[in-house]
Amino acid sequence: MTIDAFNAMSPGRFPGLIGFEVTEIERGLVRARLEVHEQLLAPNGYLHAAVVVGLVDTACGYGVRTCLPEGAKGFTTIELKSNFLGTLTEGVLLCEARLVHGGRTTQVWDARASRAADEAVVALFRCTQLILR
Numbered sequence: 552m553t554i555d556a557f558n559a560m561s562p563g564r565f566p567g568l569i570g571f572e573v574t575e576i577e578r579g580l581v582r583a584r585l586e587v588h589e590q591l592l593a594p595n596g597y598l599h600a601a602v603v604v605g606l607v608d609t610a611c612g613y614g615v616r617t618c619l620p621e622g623a624k625g626f627t628t629i630e631l632k633s634n635f636l637g638t639l640t641e642g643v644l645l646c647e648a649r650l651v652h653g654g655r656t657t658q659v660w661d662a663r664a665s666r667a668a669d670e671a672v673v674a675l676f677r678c679t680q681l682i683l684r
Contacts, residue, residue, distance in 0.1 A: 552576070557613055566609045569602055573613060579650035581614040584667070587641050597638040598673075603664050604633055607676040610648035611660035615680050620655050623682045629657075631678040643667035656682050 554573050561567040569591065575582035585591075585606055593599040608631060615626045648662040662676040 552616070557616075560613075565605060569605050571606060571609050573610075576613065576617060578617045579614065579653070581610045581617070581646075581648045583610045583613075583646045583648070585644050587639055587644055592640060597640055598644070600633070600635060603635065603644070603674045604631070604676070606644060606646050607633070607648065607662035607664050607674065608678060610646045611662055611676070611678050611680070614648050614650060614660060615658055618650060618653055618658070620653075620682060622684055625683040626658070626680045627683060629679050629681045631676065634675045635673065636675065637666070637671050637673045639666050639668075639673065644673060651677075654682075658682065 554576055557573045557576055561571050570585040571583060573583050587598055591599060591602045644664055645667050646662055646664050648660055651661050652659040658680040660678050663672060664674040665672050
C-alpha cells in the first residue's frame with residue numbers, strides 16, 4: 552500500500568480526529584506526524600497523554616498491516632506501555648514505529664514520539680499485537 556492509501560484510512564475515524572498522518576511507510580517501519588493544537592490539550596494546558604498514545608499506537612497498528620503473516624485476517628492490540636518523558640503545547644509531534652518481533656501469532660512494536668522542533672523525546676512506547684486468523 553502507498554502512503555496515500557494508508558492516510559485514506561484515517562478520515563472519519565480516531566486517527567483522523569487527532570490529525571494522524573503517515574509520512575513514510577515500509578515493511579516493519581512507519582513514520583507519522585500530527586499537528587498539536589488547542590483541542591488536543593488536556594485541561595492543564597499540555598498535550599493530552601491519550602493523544603500521544605493515539606499517535607504511537609496508530610503508527611504501530613498501521614505498521615502491522617505492512618507485515619501480516621500469510622493467512623492472517625487482522626490483528627488487535629493486547630498490551631501497551633508508554634513512558635512519558637516530555638510534552639508540548641504547540642507544534643508538530645513526530646513518531647517512528649518499528650517492528651521488533653514479527654511472529655506467526657504476535658508482533659511486538661516499539662515507537663518513539665518526539666517534538667519536531669528540537670527532536671526531544673516525548674514518549675517511548677511498546678505494544679504487542681495479536682494476529683487474528
